[in-house]
Every structure is written in structure tokens, then in C-alpha cells.
Amino acid sequence: MSFELETAKSPETLRRVAIDPVSRVEGHGKVTILLDADNKVHQVRLHIVEFRGFEKFIQGRPYWEVPVMVQRLCGICPVSHHLAASKALDMILGVRQLTPTAEKIRRLMHAGQILQSHALHFFHLSSPDLLFGFGSDVAARNIVGVVAAHPEIAKKGVLLRKYGQEVIRMTAGKRVHGTGSVPGGVNKSLSADERAELLKDAYQMVAWSRDAVALIRVLFEQNLAEYNAFGRFRSAGMCLVRADGAMDLYHGGLRAKDIDGKTLFDHFDYGRYWDVIAEDVKPWSYMKFPFFKALGADDGSYRVGPLSRVTLCDNIPTPLADKAREEFLAFDGGSAAGATLGYHWARMIEMLHAAETIKDLLHDDDITGSDLMASGERQERGVGVIEAPRGTLIHHYRVDGNDQVIRANLIVSTTHNNQAMNTAVREVAKQYLDGREVTEGLLNHIEIAIRAFDPCLSCATHALGQMPLEVAIVDAGGTVIDSATRDHRGLTHHIP
């Protein structure tokens, strides 16, 4: 099946505009837009052009290497892969319950990851669009511009991220690509000095996270009509929830609701995720298209990530974030909770939740305990699922009797959002590009829709990429009539 604007009837008669690569996202992707002579949009596709092959080259490696190796998928949220793989390998080792210290150290590490990744995305990658305007001067529409115009906001963003990185360093051994989580537990807990060091700034991080929630609310209030309508579409959603229905980003059962809010499955054991989720393949993208089996490939696409988590959970188990959630859901009759840009608001609520979680865990003596490892009866197959900053992350391995991985399947957060991102950019193309002369500012609207999802295209294809932008306008005869590049500083250069 082809979705609206996915495939044009006569592409050879249309001119093609490409955003390649999309900027201020993690990884390398491009958007192609096919327009007719009247600039009417006929086809929009978000292509993921990387190919990595982790699932293949992990085969044959010893299982205990997996949590350290697979986190190299990403430099933004490696902890998520580190922990999802560890959880899958806990199952392989037959470990059903970690020691209290191990679980709390992993939860602390994960909260540090959520905090730093959400801060990075909101302040460094998206705030330039939100603070300066979607079509604002491209030369200033970046984090350096934010530093110049709003130094206090930029400072909080940088320091929030730094704090999250420190939490990761103390729990995993390094800020990026540590080794703290091992199959069956962790290899370290916090020392008294480390705990005291983190506690010093814990309350400040909660306060700054509250400021961030307040900031995105003000931006919504100031731009209500535009934010509500921007790339808006109805979607099914999925996330993990705790046994009592509360938000739990580390562990739980799968909850999914369809486009009308009807429950498709709830508290579903993720160890058999393949009973409810399948993946479709399209010839124009390296990224697969997951869908709910119950609804089929045509109607079964869904969203994951902050917006799904905040709207699908029954509550958030930390008080300030829970109150922020209630305000978000009530805002303008619930309009923000269905908006594509609502992702930003939900993301900041989660950042607040992460800051509160860190503060609470730092007051729990278990984090300095010495009982780090658990054991169990060996299994052949293990599935680990975690709510990564960008959404539900699934790691699935089979390990043979010689301790070697014989099969690996990873469904990463951004992959779940593939169809949703494509739908969002098509909605924006219809809203803003249809019938108009294409400009850099208009093309940025497309990228803003993609950024709302905070995609990690590297993870999604299991690659690293530079992010300059090249746009070529080609006439119906295939001749390039104009082209321009945007460099890594966001400056546009016309190609003569």
C-alpha cells in the first residue's frame, strides 16, 4: 500500500527538490519532494540513506561483548543500547530480578541518559527554530545564535546536558560508551564521593527542567494556532508502562492504543513483541516500517517517544513531572497532546521526570551497595526493551551453547516512528509548500517536522554522517535549474 503523497503517479514529469541531508538531527537522511509546474506537491519521502549492519556483524561475537559493542550504534544515546542489550542478556542468563543496587544503578544511568539527550535535542537542535521562528534568518538559526540572543537559556541547556553526562560517567565509567552494565547486573555502584558530587547539583537540575517545561508552554501559548496545526495528524501510539500503568522508562509491559485511543494491547510481555509488531520494507529507504499486526501494514503505523509515553501512561511517578503532564494534557482542551510539536513539550516533561528520578535515586542508599550481580538458569533467547529518549527500543538476541550470538534483531525508536515522520513531513508539505515557490525557510519547515521526533537516523539503520544540506531544483525535463548547499554552520551557498 502507498500512503497519500508517498508515490506520485508520473514522477518523471515532476521536478524534484531534495533536502539532503536533513540537518540538526542525529544521523544522515534526506527528504525528496516532487512538485509539478504549479509547485503542487505530489510526493514527499523521508529517506534514510545509511546502512550499517550491526545485526549481522554481531553474529559470532561472545554475548558479554554485546552491550559494549552495540552501543557504538550511537554517540547520543549509547546508554539506551547498552541497557537494552544488557536486559536481553539478563534473560539469556536467566536473571529475572537484578539486585536492588544493580537495578537502581541502571535506572540512574538511564535517567542521566534521558536528561542529557532531551537537553541536547531541545536546546541545541530544536530551540533555534522555536525561539527565532521557523523561517527565520538561517545564519542565526543555530545553537550559537541561541547563545548570542538567549544566553541564560543556552547555559541551562549546556549544563543540564553536562550533568546528565556526569551521571552517566559515574555509573558507566565514561560519558560516552561506558561499560557499567553487564549481563546479570552492573560492574560498579556509586562511591560516597560520587554520590555527594551528583547530589550537589541535583536540585538545580530539577529547577532548570521545570523552567524548560515553562518555556515550551510559553512558546505554545505565543504561537498556539501554528504549533497546534503544524504537521498535525492522528496516530496510534506505543510505549512501556509500569504494572500500575505509570510511566516507566526502564522496564514494563507494552501498551498500545489505536488512532481513536482504543487499547490494542496493554501490559504485553515484550519478550514476545513479534506477536504484536511486524516490519514492512519499502524499496526507497534502508529503514523498515514497523506496524501493529492487528491493524495490518496499511493501517498499523504508530508513534513512539515522549509524546506517546506522556499521553499513554496513567501518570508519572514523580510529582513535578506528573503535574506538568496534567497541565500539558489539559492545555487548550488537549490540543497540544495531539500536535506534532507537542513532542517538544512532552520531551521537557520527561526531562523533568528524569531530573526528579536522579534526585530520588541519589537519596537511596542502595546505589552505594556492593551486591552487583545476579544469576539464573541459562536461556537461548533474550529480548530487552527500554524506553530510550526517542522511544521504544527493542534488542533481541539468540545465543548458542558456545556463548556466541547467532541472531540479533534491533528495532530502534526512530524506526517505529518512520511512517509517522513521513506522514508529518507530508502534512507540512501540504500546509506550507503546496503551490508556493520553494525557499530555504519553507524547506526548514519540513526539517522542523522531522526534528520534532528527535530522530536518530544512525541508530535507525543501525551510520555516522556529516550534515550539510544540498538542495537541487530540477525542471520537468530533468535539468538542474538551481542548486544550493548549506554548510555545517547553516550558511547557504548558491552553486553557480
Next chain:
Amino acid sequence: MTTDLTFQLDGEDIAFTPGQTIMQAAKAAGVYIPHLCWHPDFPAHGSCKLCTVKANGRFGSGCTMEAQAGMVVENRTAELDDKRRTLLQMFFVEGNHFCPSCEKSGDCTLQATAYELKMMSPHFDMFYPDRPVDASHPDVLLDFNRCIMCSLCVTASRDVDKKNVFAMGGRGILGRRIHINSESGKLADTDFALTDRAAGICPVGVILPKRKGFAVPIGERRYDKAPINEQVKEPLKEATP
């Protein structure tokens, strides 16, 4: 036996006893000469050439050349370290050394030596050799991707364990490798045990106790604590069963 015999190593007087090599005397004095294949408990192999020094103006392996009274030996000169870096780069490209996911990272002599000699890149094209992983043994994993052909496992298994589990065979850079002395060629079909001396002797990440990887946190691994040139007098760390 006299004990007041000395030679000069980078301008410093080093005492030695007759029959001692430059390497042995330097180690006893706590002076680091970069090396990979030499181990104090075994006869010198002289194959890695990293311990090449200049003695009285002539190049020679520090691990095989006997110290002589009055000898003037150059060790950590820019010229020699530059050559050592090149040798290291060749070691790195001849195997598949992926430190980011290697459980020996932080405990690896090859990695620590590369840090010590400030090797910043592999420089040469990678060979990407096709080397097997032998996971057949219940307690020990062999990952030959990381082998530097020091042959310490061959020596330890033959001379200490009396088992002859390992042998060097094949020809050429890509053909020469460690073989397992069993009909199947698999470690599981030998009498190799985790308690063997050879099980703990590997300076890189080839012979590994199974299911122990990454148990030691970052910060507590051997070379997290001090660089390799400051650990000359300490016994080489060997894997414990």
C-alpha cells in the same frame, strides 16, 4: 660474581649481573623498554622487535642482547620511539584490533604500549584478515583477531603446562597464525584448562576466560591506574581463573 658492573641506558647507570640481557637489567632497575613478546619468566623470543635499542651505535633487541660493562645504550630516543610507533602501527593493521568493544581494553599490553608511544592512527591500510573465533571450549574463548604472534601461549603451554596446546604455523603475514594441536583444530578437543599458565599469559585479547568480560569497571583496569612505563617492576597481570 661482581655486582658493580654497569652500562648506560639513556645516560643512566644501570647495574647488571653477567649474563643478564639489557631488558632484564633495565626491568630490575625499573626502567621501561617498550616490548610485547618478552616475558620475564620465559626465554626471549625476539620477534616483536619493539624493544630494539641502539647499543654502542648498533641496533639490537634489548631482550636478546646481553648487557656489557660500559656499554652505551639508547632507548627512549625520538628516533627509536618513531620506529617503534611504526612497528606498532603494523601490528594494529595486521590484525583486527577493535579496542572500543574489546574486553581487554584497559588491560591490554598492545593498547597500553600504543598510548605510551603516542600512536595516533594506524597509518597503514588495514588488512582485515579473516581470523576465526574458537568458542568451543566451555571456559575459554579464543579470539585470534587480536593475535600479535608473540608465541607466549606456545611457550607456556609447552614448557610450563607440558600440554603443547598451541603451535605457530603457516607462512606469510596473512598465513602465519596460532594453531590448536587437536585433530579438529578446536580448543575443546584439547586438555587445555583455565588453570593453565597459558590461559593467563596472553598480552592482548586472544585467550579470554569466558563470561568474565567487562567485570572490572573503567577506572580500575590495570592501565587506568598508571601508564605502562610506570609499572615496570610490578609482575605482569595474568588472567585469573
